[in-house]
Amino acid sequence: MIKKSHGSEVVSQILKLVTAAVVGVILNLTLFLGKDVVFPVVCPGITSMFCRRYE
Numbered sequence: 001m002i003k004k005s006h007g008s009e010v011v012s013q014i015l016k017l018v019t020a021a022v023v024g025v026i027l028n029l030t031l032f033l034g035k036d037v038v039f040p041v042v043c044p045g046i047t048s049m050f051c052r053r054y055e
Helices: 009-038 045-050
Strands: none
16 A cells, blocks of 8 residues: 555645644644743732642
């Protein structure tokens, strides 16, 4: 099957699309999880009980 699809332009385009989607998901997760590290939220006063993060 790999030998048959080696020169196929359609298979190549599909693999490029899947690769781009996987890279996009990894980048999105990196930004989503890293924003709390770069920009920590401090919740002073009574609003601290509604915060997701602790001081």
